[in-house]
Amino acid sequence: MKSSVIIFPGSNCDRDVAVALEKMQFKNQMVWHKETSLPKSDLIVIPGGFSYGDYLRSGAIAGKSLIIDEVIKAANSGCLILGICNGFQILTETGLLKGTLLRNKNLKFINKDVNIKVINNKTKFSSKYKLNQVLKINIAHNEGNYFTNNNHLEELKKENLIAFKYCDEDGEINEQSNPNGAKENIAGIFNSKKNILGMMPHPERMIDRSISNTDGINLFSSLLS
Amino acid sequence: MSINNEILEKHGLKLDEYKKIQKLLTRNPNLLELGIFSAMWNEHCSYKSSKIHLKNLPTKGKQVIQGPGENAGVIDIGDDDAIIFKIESHNHPSYIEPYQGAATGVGGILRDVFTMGARPIALLNSIHFGSPSHPKTKTLLNGVVSGIGGYGNCIGIPTVAGETKFNDTYNENILVNAMAVGHAKKEKIFYSKAKGINKAVVYVGSKTGRDGIHGASMASAEFDENSEEKKPTVQVGDPFTEKLLLEACLELMRDDSIISIQDMGAAGLTSSSVEMASKGSLGIELELDKVPCREENMTPYEIMLSESQERMLIILEDGKEENARKIFEKWDLDFIVIGKTTDTKNLTLKFAGKVEGEIPIEALASKAPVYDRKWTKKNLPTKKIEIKKLKKIKIEDALIKILSSPNHSNKSWITNQYDQMVMCDTIQKSGSDAAIVRIHNKDKAIAVSVDSSANYCKSHPFTGGKQIVCENWRNLISVGAKPLAITNCLNFGNPENEVIMGEFAECLKGIKEACNFLNYPVVSGNVSFYNGTNKKNIFPTPVIGGVGLINKFTKSLSSQFKKKNSLIILVGKTFGHIGQSCFLKENYSILDGAPPETNLVNERNNGLTVFNLIEQDLILSAHDISSGGLITALSEMAINSLMGVKVSKPKKLTNFTEYLFGEDQGRYVIEVDKKGQKDVEKILKLNDIFYEIIGFTQKKYFEIEGEMKIDINDLFKVNNQWYNNY
Amino acid sequence: MKLISEKPYRLNSKKNKLKFSVTVTLKKDVLDPQGKVVQNTVTNLGIKNLKSIRQGKFFEIEIDENDELQANKKIEEICKKLLVNLIIEDYKINKL
Amino acid sequence: MKLISEKPYRLNSKKNKLKFSVTVTLKKDVLDPQGKVVQNTVTNLGIKNLKSIRQGKFFEIEIDENDELQANKKIEEICKKLLVNLIIEDYKINKL
Numbered sequence A: 001m002k003s004s005v006i007i008f009p010g011s012n013c014d015r016d017v018a019v020a021l022e023k024m025q026f027k028n029q030m031v032w033h034k035e036t037s038l039p040k041s042d043l044i045v046i047p048g049g050f051s052y053g054d055y056l057r058s059g060a061i062a063g064k065s066l067i068i069d070e071v072i073k074a075a076n077s078g079c080l081i082l083g084i085c086n087g088f089q090i091l092t093e094t095g096l097l098k099g100t101l102l103r104n105k106n107l108k109f110i111n112k113d114v115n116i117k118v119i120n121n122k123t124k125f126s127s128k129y130k131l132n133q134v135l136k137i138n139i140a141h142n143e144g145n146y147f148t149n150n151n152h153l154e155e156l157k158k159e160n161l162i163a164f165k166y167c168d169e170d171g172e173i174n175e176q177s178n179p180n181g182a183k184e185n186i187a188g189i190f191n192s193k194k195n196i197l198g199m200m201p202h203p204e205r206m207i208d209r210s211i212s213n214t215d216g217i218n219l220f221s222s223l224l225s
Numbered sequence B: 001m002s003i004n005n006e007i008l009e010k011h012g013l014k015l016d017e018y019k020k021i022q023k024l025l026t027r028n029p030n031l032l033e034l035g036i037f038s039a040m041w042n043e044h045c046s047y048k049s050s051k052i053h054l055k056n057l058p059t060k061g062k063q064v065i066q067g068p069g070e071n072a073g074v075i076d077i078g079d080d081d082a083i084i085f086k087i088e089s090h091n092h093p094s095y096i097e098p099y100q101g102a103a104t105g106v107g108g109i110l111r112d113v114f115t116m117g118a119r120p121i122a123l124l125n126s127i128h129f130g131s132p133s134h135p136k137t138k139t140l141l142n143g144v145v146s147g148i149g150g151y152g153n154c155i156g157i158p159t160v161a162g163e164t165k166f167n168d169t170y171n172e173n174i175l176v177n178a179m180a181v182g183h184a185k186k187e188k189i190f191y192s193k194a195k196g197i198n199k200a201v202v203y204v205g206s207k208t209g210r211d212g213i214h215g216a217s218m219a220s221a222e223f224d225e226n227s228e229e230k231k232p233t234v235q236v237g238d239p240f241t242e243k244l245l246l247e248a249c250l251e252l253m254r255d256d257s258i259i260s261i262q263d264m265g266a267a268g269l270t271s272s273s274v275e276m277a278s279k280g281s282l283g284i285e286l287e288l289d290k291v292p293c294r295e296e297n298m299t300p301y302e303i304m305l306s307e308s309q310e311r312m313l314i315i316l317e318d319g320k321e322e323n324a325r326k327i328f329e330k331w332d333l334d335f336i337v338i339g340k341t342t343d344t345k346n347l348t349l350k351f352a353g354k355v356e357g358e359i360p361i362e363a364l365a366s367k368a369p370v371y372d373r374k375w376t377k378k379n380l381p382t383k384k385i386e387i388k389k390l391k392k393i394k395i396e397d398a399l400i401k402i403l404s405s406p407n408h409s410n411k412s413w414i415t416n417q418y419d420q421m422v423m424c425d426t427i428q429k430s431g432s433d434a435a436i437v438r439i440h441n442k443d444k445a446i447a448v449s450v451d452s453s454a455n456y457c458k459s460h461p462f463t464g465g466k467q468i469v470c471e472n473w474r475n476l477i478s479v480g481a482k483p484l485a486i487t488n489c490l491n492f493g494n495p496e497n498e499v500i501m502g503e504f505a506e507c508l509k510g511i512k513e514a515c516n517f518l519n520y521p522v523v524s525g526n527v528s529f530y531n532g533t534n535k536k537n538i539f540p541t542p543v544i545g546g547v548g549l550i551n552k553f554t555k556s557l558s559s560q561f562k563k564k565n566s567l568i569i570l571v572g573k574t575f576g577h578i579g580q581s582c583f584l585k586e587n588y589s590i591l592d593g594a595p596p597e598t599n600l601v602n603e604r605n606n607g608l609t610v611f612n613l614i615e616q617d618l619i620l621s622a623h624d625i626s627s628g629g630l631i632t633a634l635s636e637m638a639i640n641s642l643m644g645v646k647v648s649k650p651k652k653l654t655n656f657t658e659y660l661f662g663e664d665q666g667r668y669v670i671e672v673d674k675k676g677q678k679d680v681e682k683i684l685k686l687n688d689i690f691y692e693i694i695g696f697t698q699k700k701y702f703e704i705e706g707e708m709k710i711d712i713n714d715l716f717k718v719n720n721q722w723y724n725n726y
Numbered sequence C, D: 001m002k003l004i005s006e007k008p009y010r011l012n013s014k015k016n017k018l019k020f021s022v023t024v025t026l027k028k029d030v031l032d033p034q035g036k037v038v039q040n041t042v043t044n045l046g047i048k049n050l051k052s053i054r055q056g057k058f059f060e061i062e063i064d065e066n067d068e069l070q071a072n073k074k075i076e077e078i079c080k081k082l083l084v085n086l087i088i089e090d091y092k093i094n095k096l
């Protein structure tokens, strides 16, 4: 399986994602944002970081970069796209995913391990997880407070497009287990064709027991199968 | 324009210093030249008050590749790997504008490390604030923490460790020290020494603005009439640009284009160009009208003294310019040849073709003033505090007082604002004795920690200086690392005051003695004097940043209890020293007595033995005992693991309170599996280590025989509430 | 009479709705990293003749107060105490 | 002669200086976490009668253009293409 990781000047999880992909036996390539064409890929990853310092709005400026047009084309022709953290923010700025990510409700950067629940495991990104499985995954962001209008929220629910929700250790989804104020504890969503996933938590940080746990592995292995 | 007293004063130059300038130049300097002298001769750049004392520090060792004198220190960690690290203060800017001050502090220290060819892999910080009840403290704390996070998170380097302390002494002068640690290949280390004549001097990075120009208000008044707009301004950091600069520099460093490279830190273009030329015994000529400027009509004076961030100076090999330019353009950064090296040994400054200033390099560097300031020695306080004469207090209450105090409360309110995991090599985050960061793609890791003990140092600087090096060393040992070398940030008051100068000299002697004994050399550092206001100086606060090596990171250790029913062993002898202790401070507001003495022989012996036990996989968890004594150390281990412990009363005992809260040095708590007891005791005995088996781990309760029993969750709450309620 | 009674009436009805805007901008010589990046991006988007963009903050504040002067004072206070970092920023208050 | 030569010069110098402000605010139904926190903080500072604070962005844009209409169009374009996220934000352009 071939993957590409897009590097913006301020990306800083690009290496981490590449390590994860290679560990999972993807044939991975790094793609600089000024490129005007993408190598043939089954999966495109937009990694975390601060693409352009997160100035203006996080992800806004990356959303105007040259390579993004290619990503949109690939997405429309069915290529799998994974946006993690800043990557999720960029995907919303390009319109590939609906909604937006506002400042965390406490206005502070948050880095910690949180629990998330698998809401839909019938997608190419999540088939190796069990439904309602509780994962422990690291988050690290300033703007992870997912917001969308009520129509879209209904659509997300009706079409089963919510990928993950923040929860507590026991899978309880409530306000205390919502780290950033995201609407209905949403931590990640799909587009309607389910070939695009945007998520705030960092699965690439959870593939190595010596630094964390291995709860992120199944996301990558789902993609492989 | 003639130079008068007022102008000298605004440049921080004394009259006899001015006379020395006239003599070195054999003429009067013009204003530009005076500004340059003032920047190079001030305390921050010249180390004029500290130099003769710093000279005595041990800086050598088998592990040292580069000691003090370069942008950062370099040590050998085996194979072809080197670690490059340094700590630096940003105290005054952070007090004026906490967010930007702290952020640019982080940015500055990162540049010192990647200038030498290292990819930064960890950030640390030591931050000291005034009393929490002081009206400014909360704003300063918030600003500093988000500034440190704002910069480190954005550039994508994990902030993995640090210390946060509150003490009235910093009410008017907080301390913000930032440390950066980088990894490089041994044969790919870059230095600032210029070589060769007629080599291109290249300016890269951000544009130059009127940021932080010393004495600029005065200077601009001299330059033109409508000067009110040209107020000196605070430096604003741009971590995004720094990230570009980092990547561009590392990319250029892959081949051999660079002769010499130097970041523009304090005194900007001035100190960077002088330093490169001085080290290479060369001259340097700059055409200042080529410097990319952010503002219109910037003068040579402003350009030379600007402290705009995210800039570097590079001397390139012939024929490498085009390739280098391509790299910087790829990263959208300015790349401009602004001058060349010369054989004149002068700093020559041109603007629009005209020479605006010319100063012999050595007048700015090696001939800068050096002072042997008067200092007085402080005697060891003799006052003994008798605990029996104090109001009786229950052990449980005393412990809770300590665990809920600002200084001992859990710091996750702070550390959750730092990305600790980016780069995916953080084996151990902050919260234990030292953070552990893996060398990418290798089995080995480094352990890092920063420490200080201002109260000890105030009470008796020599003992305090010695103690803090040992505490730092102990912190690295506790996680299973072999301590290799340190960097130090010496935060002191006004050196023109004999008592303060004495604190400095004595602290340094203490540091020296400990470093020598432990083979723990100083490879880099920074001095920050004049901390304080209106004759009120801060407590002497040397901050030690240590780096240790863990050959196999799988052997590293945390301070969390691992399993029920294992033995708790106290390594090292307990006398119950409570002078200057946290017990007295938090419970009686007493800050008195002598600090605990550190016996270096025991320190080394105990430490190396614990290290040995860890290497042999005989220890489940370990924690050094410091502020708050044995009981505090035990409760920290319990709280972090949510596992209980039961401690029994020792048989021979004078005073149980002193035993539990005393801050005797050189001690560790270790958790040992019962199966390993024999082996552990054998090794301890073999090495003549004093130890006591004091109890065992258990479920749920933190228990001291006959004194207290408290649910571990309650203890956790006590320890976790302060920041959230502040 | 009418005139006299009308005035206080109007003031009263306004009482619950004094609205101000505050714009906070970086002082002239202070680096504006955001503005810089935005400006480059606009230029890259092909928009010509752009001279400069500087970014600041904007606040809309409603206050329950019938005396405009009094309200203005309060806004000043909020600005100085919280909204504005006087060391690097300037601000302007406007009644809406 | 002097006067005549001075006028075009002045015009010319003005040409390069059309200046606009843009304020960008969150739409009414969008949660404003910043505004909310700021509002709480102000209340905690003891300032009474505050009804609401909403936070937005402010831009000062200078453009090299002598036709105001033309310039305005460009600013519109910049807003739509970059400065504003039309899904959640409204904007207002003012000539300065």
Ligand SMILES: Nc1ncnc2c1ncn2[C@@H]1O[C@H](COP(=O)(O)OP(=O)(O)O)[C@@H](O)[C@H]1O
Pocket (backbone or CB within 6 Å): B044, B045, B054, B057, B067, B068, B069, B070, B071, B072, B073, B086, B088, B112, B265, B266, B488, B489, B490, B522, B523, B524, B525, B526, B527
């Ligand atoms: N306390 C100290 N101990 C050892 N070396 C020091 C100390 N203070 C400064 N140095 C060394 O002096 C040199 C100059 O320091 P400094 O001016 O802080 O560097 P920079 O110009 O990079 O900011 C550095 O090599 C630094 O490591």
Ligand SMILES: [Mg+2]
Pocket (backbone or CB within 6 Å): B070, B071, B112, B263, B265
């Ligand atoms: Mg330096």
